[in-house]
Amino acid sequence: MLTALAMAASMAACGDKKTDETAADSTEVAMTEAGTESTEAETESEEVLPEGMYRSELTNELIDESLKNQRPIAVMVDNESIALPHYGLSQADVVYEMMNSTLNGRITRFMVLVKDWENIKQLGSIRSVRPTNILIASEWNAVICHDGGPFYIDEYMADPSVDNFSGTFSRVDNGKSREYTEYILPGDLDKNFENSGVSKEYTSYYEGPHYQFASESNPVDLSSASDAIDANTVDLPFPHNGSYLEYNADDQLYYYSEYGKAHVDPGNDNKQLCFKNLLIQSCGYTQYDEHGYLIFDCVSQGGGYYVTNGKAIPVTWKKEKMTSPTRYYDAAGNEIKINTGKTYVGFVPVDDWLDLVIE
Numbered sequence: 001m002l003t004a005l006a007m008a009a010s011m012a013a014c015g016d017k018k019t020d021e022t023a024a025d026s027t028e029v030a031m032t033e034a035g036t037e038s039t040e041a042e043t044e045s046e047e048v049l050p051e052g053m054y055r056s057e058l059t060n061e062l063i064d065e066s067l068k069n070q071r072p073i074a075v076m077v078d079n080e081s082i083a084l085p086h087y088g089l090s091q092a093d094v095v096y097e098m099m100n101s102t103l104n105g106r107i108t109r110f111m112v113l114v115k116d117w118e119n120i121k122q123l124g125s126i127r128s129v130r131p132t133n134i135l136i137a138s139e140w141n142a143v144i145c146h147d148g149g150p151f152y153i154d155e156y157m158a159d160p161s162v163d164n165f166s167g168t169f170s171r172v173d174n175g176k177s178r179e180y181t182e183y184i185l186p187g188d189l190d191k192n193f194e195n196s197g198v199s200k201e202y203t204s205y206y207e208g209p210h211y212q213f214a215s216e217s218n219p220v221d222l223s224s225a226s227d228a229i230d231a232n233t234v235d236l237p238f239p240h241n242g243s244y245l246e247y248n249a250d251d252q253l254y255y256y257s258e259y260g261k262a263h264v265d266p267g268n269d270n271k272q273l274c275f276k277n278l279l280i281q282s283c284g285y286t287q288y289d290e291h292g293y294l295i296f297d298c299v300s301q302g303g304g305y306y307v308t309n310g311k312a313i314p315v316t317w318k319k320e321k322m323t324s325p326t327r328y329y330d331a332a333g334n335e336i337k338i339n340t341g342k343t344y345v346g347f348v349p350v351d352d353w354l355d356l357v358i359e
Contacts, residue, residue: 047215057209058093058115058140060216060340069201073117074142075184077110078127079241081259083180086110088123089273090265096136097236097243098347099285101292105240106349113142117189122267124183126169131156132296132347138162139325141206143198145169145189147182150293161205161323165192210325214337222311227331229358231305231312234278236346237355245278245344247310254278254307256344276341278307279328281317282353296347298326304348305358306330308339312358 049055053062058072072093077086079100089095092112100109111133114120129146134156137144144164157164170185171178193200214220222228234254236243245254256263256273264270281304284297301318306328315336319326328336348356 055213056093056115058113058211059342060211060213063116067116070115071200071202071206072113072115072140072142073189074133074137074140074144075112075114075123076127076129076133076144076146077112077123078125078180079109079258080107081241082176083125083127084259085264085266086124087183087265087267088112088114088120089263090268090271091116091120091123092342094140094343094345095273095275096133096345096347097238098132098283098296099238099294099349100130102287102294103292106238106352107240108238108243111136113137113140117184120184120186120189122172122183122185124169125180126182126184127179129153129164129166130293130295132294132298134159134162135298135319135322136326138205138322139207139210139319141202141323145184150288150291152288152293152295156322159322161203163196163198163203165189165196165198168192205323207323207325210327211343212335212337214339216340219339220308220337222306222308222313225311225313225330228311228313230310231278231307231358232310233357233359234280234307234312235357235359236280237348237352237357243346245275248274249310252276252309253341254344274342275344276308277338277343278305278312279315279317279338279343279345280305280307280356281326281345281347282350283347284350298347302350304328306336306338307358 052065054065054068056063089112092114094113096111097108099106101107126147128149129144131152138161147167169182169188171181172183174181232247234245241258243258245256247254253274253276263273282302285294287294299319304315304317305312306315315328315330317326317328330336
């Protein structure tokens with residue numbers, strides 16, 4: 001069993017200075033790499049896409065060209081056991097999971113990004129938002145869908161880059177108490193956009209796509225990386241719900257489980273939540289009060305892992321401001337590419353980092 005390694009060494013490697021003796025060689029290598037990257041870019045730019053299709057900026061999958069300028073939504077989903085089963089999460093393009101409170105076993109909450117939200121049949125249940133979620137949703141120019149939140153969100157919601165819909169979705173009689181009954185159903189989002197004047201299309205605050213995708217013909221293979229480790233299981237240090245992901249070599253996807261069982265979506269034939277890419281970030285946080293409310297230090301930098309196809313490499317991450325994308329770098333300081341498909345992003349509190357298990 002391999003526990004998650006401390007990231008100090010890899011961050012130091014990013015800052016190593018080359019000696020004068022090796023500078024010329026490095027320049028030559030850089031020019032060679034630049035030439036290779038240029039050739040690859042030219043090759044990829046020659047890809048002929050099916051008529052009326054384009055590659056999604058969230059997954060790199062082929063989707064309808066009519067969606068190209070449509071903003072994604074960022075939906076807050078309760079992750080208490082009583083809220084299960086979740087509906088619609090298997091349709092999400094990117095799923096964030098992070099500690100929602102320092103109380104109650106550091107319970108987590110999901111924020112799910114969906115580009116093609118017109119196809120949603122049922123998504124939720126929906127709960128309140130936190131400051132960290134607003135900071136992350138802003139880098140996608142996503143419209144936040146939630147039901148209220150503590151007053152700590154007010155200053156972030158007031159930022160002109162932020163748009164949101166709160167408590168304006170459908171109620172479903174599922175036999176549970178009211179806080180677990182709010183879902184996005186067909187027509188809800190259209191109504192919200194029409195009644196609010198919020199733009200369906202990307203606004204001037206959108207800084208552009210930020211995941212760097214490898215081509216499907218030349219996918220990322222981490223097995224040759226000198227710092228790669230096996231990653232057949234990723235066991236996250238979330239004590240309340242016990243999140244973990246298991247690699248299936250047959251389809252090369254990571255399957256998500258929590259509360260000791262597979263996470264399935266009854267709105268999509270009980271399909272288990274799964275991902276092509278995992279980005280695990282070590283992140284500090286500040287607790288606001290005795291109620292456990294907090295904000296992650298996500299406009300900052302830190303360490304983590306990129307996981308795909310049964311392997312993991314250490315990475316560093318950096319986010320410069322509210323609307324800027326989080327960037328991920330390998331030990332040599334190069335921005336990583338990820339594979340085509342859905343992505344899971346887990347924020348691991350820095351004081352729990354050593355309890356992360358990748359094996």
